[in-house]
Each structure stands twice: as structure tokens, then as C-alpha cells.
Amino acid sequence: MGRVTGDGTVGKALEVLDQVAAFGRPVKFSELLAGSAFPKPTLYRFVQTLTNQQMLSYDPERQTYAPGVRLVRLAHAAWEQSTLAPLARPHIDALSRAVGETVHLAQLDHAQVLYIDKRNAGNPVQMYSQAGKVGPAYCTGVGKVMLAFSDASLVDTIIEQQSFHVFTPQTLSTPDALRDELQKIKANGYGFDREEHEPGIICVAVPILTENGRVLGALSVTSTTSRTNLAGLEGYVPILQDTAEKIARDARNWSFPDYDTKETTRT
Amino acid sequence: MGRVTGDGTVGKALEVLDQVAAFGRPVKFSELLAGSAFPKPTLYRFVQTLTNQQMLSYDPERQTYAPGVRLVRLAHAAWEQSTLAPLARPHIDALSRAVGETVHLAQLDHAQVLYIDKRNAGNPVQMYSQAGKVGPAYCTGVGKVMLAFSDASLVDTIIEQQSFHVFTPQTLSTPDALRDELQKIKANGYGFDREEHEPGIICVAVPILTENGRVLGALSVTSTTSRTNLAGLEGYVPILQDTAEKIARDARNWSFPDYDTKETTRT
DNA sequence: GTTCCGAGTTTCATTATTTGAAACTCAGTT
DNA sequence: AACTGAGTTTCAAATAATGAAACTCGGAAC
Numbered sequence: 001m002g003r004v005t006g007d008g009t010v011g012k013a014l015e016v017l018d019q020v021a022a023f024g025r026p027v028k029f030s031e032l033l034a035g036s037a038f039p040k041p042t043l044y045r046f047v048q049t050l051t052n053q054q055m056l057s058y059d060p061e062r063q064t065y066a067p068g069v070r071l072v073r074l075a076h077a078a079w080e081q082s083t084l085a086p087l088a089r090p091h092i093d094a095l096s097r098a099v100g101e102t103v104h105l106a107q108l109d110h111a112q113v114l115y116i117d118k119r120n121a122g123n124p125v126q127m128y129s130q131a132g133k134v135g136p137a138y139c140t141g142v143g144k145v146m147l148a149f150s151d152a153s154l155v156d157t158i159i160e161q162q163s164f165h166v167f168t169p170q171t172l173s174t175p176d177a178l179r180d181e182l183q184k185i186k187a188n189g190y191g192f193d194r195e196e197h198e199p200g201i202i203c204v205a206v207p208i209l210t211e212n213g214r215v216l217g218a219l220s221v222t223s224t225t226s227r228t229n230l231a232g233l234e235g236y237v238p239i240l241q242d243t244a245e246k247i248a249r250d251a252r253n254w255s256f257p258d259y260d261t262k263e264t265t266r267t
Numbered sequence: 268m269g270r271v272t273g274d275g276t277v278g279k280a281l282e283v284l285d286q287v288a289a290f291g292r293p294v295k296f297s298e299l300l301a302g303s304a305f306p307k308p309t310l311y312r313f314v315q316t317l318t319n320q321q322m323l324s325y326d327p328e329r330q331t332y333a334p335g336v337r338l339v340r341l342a343h344a345a346w347e348q349s350t351l352a353p354l355a356r357p358h359i360d361a362l363s364r365a366v367g368e369t370v371h372l373a374q375l376d377h378a379q380v381l382y383i384d385k386r387n388a389g390n391p392v393q394m395y396s397q398a399g400k401v402g403p404a405y406c407t408g409v410g411k412v413m414l415a416f417s418d419a420s421l422v423d424t425i426i427e428q429q430s431f432h433v434f435t436p437q438t439l440s441t442p443d444a445l446r447d448e449l450q451k452i453k454a455n456g457y458g459f460d461r462e463e464h465e466p467g468i469i470c471v472a473v474p475i476l477t478e479n480g481r482v483l484g485a486l487s488v489t490s491t492t493s494r495t496n497l498a499g500l501e502g503y504v505p506i507l508q509d510t511a512e513k514i515a516r517d518a519r520n521w522s523f524p525d526y527d528t529k530e531t532t533r534t
Numbered sequence: 535g536t537t538c539c540g541a542g543t544t545t546c547a548t549t550a551t552t553t554g555a556a557a558c559t560c561a562g563t564t
Numbered sequence: 565a566a567c568t569g570a571g572t573t574t575c576a577a578a579t580a581a582t583g584a585a586a587c588t589c590g591g592a593a594c
Contacts, residue, residue, distance in 0.1 A: 007319055007320070008276070008316055009275070009276045009277060010276060010280040010313075010317070010320065011316065011319070011320055014320050017341065021341050021344035024344070024347075024348070025348060026348060026349075049274050049275055049277050049278065050277070052274050052278070053274070053277065053278055055281065057345075066344075066345070066348040066349040067341055067342075067344045067345035067348055067349060068345060068349060069349060069350065069374070069376050069381060070376075071338060071341045071342040072342050072346055072350065072383065072398065072399045073288075073376070073381065073399055073401060074284065074285070074288050074334055074399075075341065075342030075345075075399055076342075076398070076399025076400055077287075077288035077291065077333075077334045077399075078288075078324075078333070078335055078338040078339050078342075079399070080291075081292065081293060081333040081334055082324040082333045082335060107336070109336050109340070114336060114339065114340065130343065131339070131343070132339045132342055132344075134340060
């Protein structure tokens with residue numbers, strides 16, 4: 001079932017770290033305790049250890065914990081070494097200059113979309129996304145495009161984990177509706193977000209695929225209904241596909257890790 | 268007395284994580300083993316656990332490990348909750364537009380400068396490209412400015428930990444030279460980087476201080492000797508100080524961690 | 535083709551760490 | 565003065581981590 005087994009003490013500690021991060025704000029020990037499976041002294045020791053290790057920061061005044069700065073340092077290394085971002089950067093810069101709209105680079109992380117880079121439009125639209133932020137896979141352009149080109153078994157797994165929360169009247173709210181959409185996207189080679197996540201926000205997205213057709217990530221151009229429409233965005237498809245192809249080519253040359261391939265030829 | 272490293276199993280596992288990150292590239296198990304104090308099976312189990320937990324990613328093709336995507340997600344929470352960056356963002360945007368040069372926002376993390384946000388001269392907003400990067404405290408504008416306004420005891424501790432590596436002929440290479448410089452910076456209220464870290468790169472920096480004079484972080488405007496000179500940069504001091512003040516004010520209003528009354532010893 | 539080699543992996547008895555019920559501290563109530 | 569409850573410490577029992585040794589297995593050497 002859903003729960004990945006926490007392996008050992010380290011797994012438990014990281015579970016606590018996730019809990020703190022999930023709050024989205026500095027959190028008191030008692031709040032953590034209320035939402036934790038661990039007994040008080042156990043949780044207490046984990047929080048102490050993580051704070052010592054700078055994985056959490058403690059505000060002595062308010063007596064709250066928040067994810068710590070050590071994570072920011074570590075994530076920089078992660079971003080540089082295990083994401084497409086550094087490789088894609090020059091291509092995204094060029095794309096951004098060419099289209100003059102907000103550009104996103106995303107990867108699939110478990111059942112969610114992880115935004116790993118972004119370029120803002122010249123006149124910035126206030127948007128929810130940033131590098132490191134996660135979003136739903138079933139109602140974002142990048143999410144749907146990545147799913148559309150993923151293996152059926154992976155899609156099944158991921159669809160099971162979607163909440164299908166209805167953000168707007170356009171949100172695809174059932175697995176079937178999503179599967180239909182994925183099929184159309186696969187046929188077209190690109191996909192839209194038709195205000196499915198945020199009203200007024202539309203986007204066009206393409207997958208970044210290896211030669212063998214494995215999904216590395218996705219690229220999108222985002223705009224607003226007040227600035228353009230789907231037909232307008234569709235005009236960006238060629239340059240998006242061109243950019244995606246360049247990124248994929250660079251990725252091959254760099255021999256990018258098969259980061260989510262497990263059990264390929266092993267028994 | 269202080270244990271420098273290793274509280275429990277969690278501490279050891281995080282030590283391994285740091286080791287991987289320190290390589291700056293995907294690393295083989297044997298390379299890790301060579302630089303590790305842990306026996307082979309112990310290290311092996313840590314690496315397995317961290318990989319299971321997505322704190323490391325494994326490339327089965329090349330048999331290498333790199334910091335994992337989970338860190339990127341966690342760091343986003345850290346960046347939003349325990350750094351000045353989200354709060355400072357609008358002010359830095361404004362500053363960036365006004366000066367048209369590269370702008371950095373940094374905090375002190377142990378004995379190092381941690382860059383938490385950046386605006387490039389030409390292109391707006393690039394996340395995590397520089398955010399998360401660390402630099403030396405003794406030879407960067409932001410580093411020296413933060414030290415200049417820190418408590419003497421903290422400065423002593425930090426100076427002990429500096430390498431005083433000589434990057435350029437201008438690098439301050441002794442504690443005494445640095446202390447002199449810090450005194451001058453404190454008197455002026457702002458500081459320069461006179462090509463001390465990279466040839467041709469100069470900057471002017473100001474501290475971000477609370478009402479009580481506690482250092483929250485630092486702001487800098489960076490340019491090159493081919494574009495301007497120290498006198499030119501000095502012209503940015505008023506707008507830098509203004510921006511720093513606005514950030515400090517917002518920090519107080521938002522009552523963000525790491526602010527307010529000095530050691531409350533009420534009786 | 536066989537042997538050797540060594541990186542990576544597993545085993546298991548030993549050892550050290552983690553665990554959590556209970557007890558304690560202490561500032562702020564009642 | 566007694567109560568309360570969040571946060572902290574204690575300590576014997578339960579559990580997990582440890583690492584020497586042994587094993588795998590693909591490739592290099594003979």
C-alpha cells in the first residue's frame with residue numbers, strides 16, 4: 001500500500017523532516033507531536049538530532065522548528081547533479097528570450113510534478129511555481145505531457161495516487177477523463193493546460209524524451225487568458241519541441257542518469 | 268563540551284550525504300569508501316538507506332550516486348521558511364531593476380556565506396542556480412559586511428575557521444588584515460569586494476540589520492572592473508541601504524524567525 | 535578456458551544505539 | 565499554594581547498527 005517503509009533510524013528521522021516541511025510554516029514541537037506516530041521522547045530526540053545537524057532550524061523565541069539551511073546547500077548539489085536543469089539552462093534561456101513568456105522545466109518525482117527551473121515573463125505574472133515546488137501531475141501541462149509518454153504501468157501507479165482535486169471548472173477530475181486526455185496528448189506530441197489548475201492561467205507543454213522514448217522531463221510556456229489563447233500558445237510548439245530535442249541531445253551526450261529506472265534487466 | 272560531528276546513526280548518515288554532495292559530481296561507491304571513515308558494509312548500508320529515501324539518486328548504468336531529488340523539495344520548504352529570501356524578494360526585484368547589475372542576497376551559515384537569492388544583470392530571476400551556493404566569508408563583499416556587524420565572539424569563531432586562501436593579489440590573507448577591514452566597514456556602514464575573490468569582479472555590500480543591530484543577512488551589487496569601478500559602485504550605497512532597511516522592516520512585521528529582542532532574560 | 539582479482543554485496547554474532555514509560559522541571563495558570 | 569501541560573531527562577529493555585569474514589560475479593590476466 002501507500003506507505004514506503006521507513007528503513008531504520010535514518011528513515012524515521014527523515015520522516016520527521018518531511019513532516020516539518022509539510023507544515024509549510026514554522027511548527028511547534030507539540031504540533032508535530034500531535035501529527036506524529038512517534039512517542040514524545042522519541043520525536044523529541046529526532047527533532048534535537050535534526051536541529052543539531054542543521055537539517056532543522058530552531059527559533060528559540062517562538063519555539064518553532066522549520067527546515068534548515070543545510071538543506072539549501074545540499075539541494076544545490078542535488079539540483080546541479082541529479083536534475084536536467086544545469087544541462088537545460090542555456091536552451092531554456094534561449095527559449096525564454098524567444099517567446100517572452102514564463103517558461104517551466106519540470107521532472108516527475110513520484111506521483112508529482114517537480115519544477116526544477118523557471119524563467120519569468122518580462123512582466124511577471126504572479127504564479128505559484130518555483131524551483132523545488134511540487135504540483136499535481138493530472139492538471140498541469142507538464143504533468144500531463146510527462147504522463148502521456150510514460151509507461152502504462154507507471155501511469156497506473158501515478159493515477160492511483162492522484163487526488164483529483166477540482167481546482168477549476170476545467171480540471172479533469174476522473175482517471176478516465178485523464179486517460180482520454182493523455183491519449184490525445186500522445187497522438188499530438190504536446191498538451192495544454194486549459195485553466196485546469198488556476199483560472200486564467202493556460203500553458204502549452206512538450207515532453208523531453210530520450211531516443212528510446214523515455215521521459216526525462218517536460219517544458220512548458222505559460223501565459224494568461226488575458227494575454228493570449230490556446231491557439232496563440234500552439235504557435236510555440238515548434239520552438240518548444242526544438243528546445244526539448246536539444247536538451248535531450250545534450251542529456252545523451254552527458255549520459256544523463258536513468259534516475260527512475262528500476263528493475264530494467266535485473267531479476 | 269561540543270561534539271563536532273556524529274550524533275547517532277542519523278548524524279553518520281548525513282555525514283555520508285555531505286560526502287556525496289562534496290564530490291560535486293556523481294560518485295562511485297569505491298570512491299566514497301576511499302574517503303570515508305566507515306567500514307565497507309557500514310558505508311554500503313548508509314548509501315542504500317539514503318538511496319531508498321531518495322536523498323541520494325543512483326545511476327545504475329554508471330553505478331554512481333548523487334544527491335537526490337528529495338533534497339530539492341525539502342530545500343524549497345527550507346528556502347521559504349527559514350531564509351530571508353521570500354520576504355526580500357520584491358525588494359530585490361526593485362533593486363535589480365533600479366541598478367541593472369547583478370544583485371545577491373546572502374546569509375551567514377556557520378563560517379561561510381550562503382547565497383540565498385540572486386538577480387542577474389541581464390536576465391531576471393534564476394532560482395537555485397546560485398541560491399544554495401556557498402562562498403568564503405573573508406573575501407566576499409557580503410561575507411565581510413556580515414562579519415563586520417556580528418558579535419566579536421562570533422567573529423573570532425568564524426575567523427578561526429577561515430582558510431585564508433589567496434584567490435587574487437587583493438585577497439586579505441591574514442586575520443589581522445581582515446579585522447582591520449571589518450572595523451573600517453563597520454565605521455562606514457558598507458563594504459567592497461576589491462577583486463578579492465575573482466579578478467575583475469567587484470562589488471559593494473551592505474548588511475541587513477534588525478533594530479537591535481543583529482545581522483540578518485547582506486545585500487550586494489556586483490559588477491566588473493570593465494563596466495565600472497569602486498566609486499561607481501559606491502553610488503549604489505543609498506539604494507542598497509534603503510532596500511536593506513525595507514527588508515529588515517518586513518522581517519520584523521512578518522516576525523520571521525531569527526529576529527527580535529536580544530536574549531530575553533526576564534526575571 | 536581457467537584462474538585471479540576486486541568492486542560490490544550478504545551474513546551473523548557481537549556491540550552499541552535507540553526506545554518509550556515514567557518521572558521530572560518549570561513557567562504560567564487557577 | 566496547587567494545578568497544568570509543554571518540554572525535557574532517566575534508564576532498563578528492546579532493537580538496530582556494526583564490521584570481520586565470507587560470498588558473488590563480471591572482467592582481466594594467464
